[in-house]
Amino acid sequence: MLEHVADPLGIILRRDALAVGFNDNHLARARRDGSIVRLRQGLYVLGSSWASADPATRHRMLVAGVLRLYRNTVAASHQSACVLQGGPMWGLELSHAHVTNLAGVGERRAARVTHHRGECRVGDLTRSEGLWVTSPLRTALDTASLAGRDAGVCVLDWYLNRGLVTRHELGVGLDRKVDWPGSLPLQLAVRLCDARSESVGESRTRLLCVDRRLPLPDLQFEVFHPSGRLAGRTDFAWPAYGLLGEFDGVGKYTRTRRLGETVVDAVLREKAREDLLRELTGWRMIRFVWADLDTPAATAARIGRAMHRAAA
Structure with a gap:
């Protein structure tokens, strides 16, 4: 069984398979029936491991196998x-x-x-x-x-x-x-580059502002209660324009879910947090999603309008 030759990632080197008694005919048959997938000459991975792997894991498989080769x-x-x-x-x-x-x-x-x-x-x-x-x-x-x-x-x-x-x-x-x-x-x-950016979406939104000659936002902007207690942070803020900003990535609400909390619960909690931050500051809030980054001119215009309304 080729599974016994595979490492924990499912990687199989041809030289290792030959060393324990398999031959190229065995490997060819295994490729045809999907038991293994050929990544490059001399390098294979178990078909089941490959099928269940996400893109990052698939690249790790390729790299780890190449390094072993x-x-x-x-x-x-x-x-x-x-x-x-x-x-x-x-x-x-x-x-x-x-x-x-x-x-x-x-x-x-x-x-x-x-x-x-x-x-x-x-x-x-x-x-x-x-x-x-x-x-x-x-x-x-x-x-x-x-x-x-x-x-x-x-x-x-x-x-x-x-x-x-x-x-x-x-x-x-x-x-x-x-x-x-x-x-x-x-x-x-x-x-x-900026150490305060916490995601690709935040980094790309900042670069959109650079390219469109918009005022650069403060990052990870903190809002406090009158007592001095922290109420929350926003991804972006333009204090001169009274504008807060958030980037809503695909995994934001699943990543920040609390124990026993549903996605709906997380969304409602985020809505309550946004309401509190707007109430404490009196500022507007603008939100961005991945699709906004694919239409930079429209998104820049939207930011400009939000700044104008917030400053009015």
Whole structure:
């Protein structure tokens, strides 16, 4: 049974299967009946494991298998390391496993693996479950250098918000990469990142304000009772315009549900919180959803109208 050759993720290396008595005919039959799925040459995963995996887990399977194939000659890097470290996936190219060759050679893209060449210094690498992975600082900068401005800022925001890197460390790391490809877009992403953003949606909303020349919001704005007790926080606030803002992501109400609380209960509690914050401040509230980010001109106009009404 091939299940006995698989690791906890369901990964099977061809060389391991051959070593215990299977052959290529066994593997071919298993592929045809769906027992295994071929990820690349020499690398398979149990069909049941693959079918039940979400996109992040599927990428982890590919990366973990590739690292086992190459043993200790490469480290997971760039967006693959970001996924392994739990970072955001929005806007990242994840069809390939991204690795950096520890010998500093090789720059190619083949068989679902992108090989990067780059000097790895002390502190650039860490071990995770027996495999080499670039450090959070190196990962954040490498990923942002490839991802484009918006996705890069979302990645940098996440690493800053989780306390995995500091702005000072980003600056030092950026100085080391000044001659690397992608360094100019990376410099812009570093200038725009903000540790206070708690989600991709919040980061992208902030960047929409940058692009549309709207006043930048205060982030994680705190509202207090007259007694000084904290009443709540909002994702955004424009105090000069008397406007509060919230980003309602897909998982917001499920993620913040309390023990024994239904989604409806969570929505009603959020509505009561919003009413309280508006009552305490006398300000308006504007809410954003993912679809708003796909229509930046319309969303910017909506923010502008809300500012005008709130300031009137």
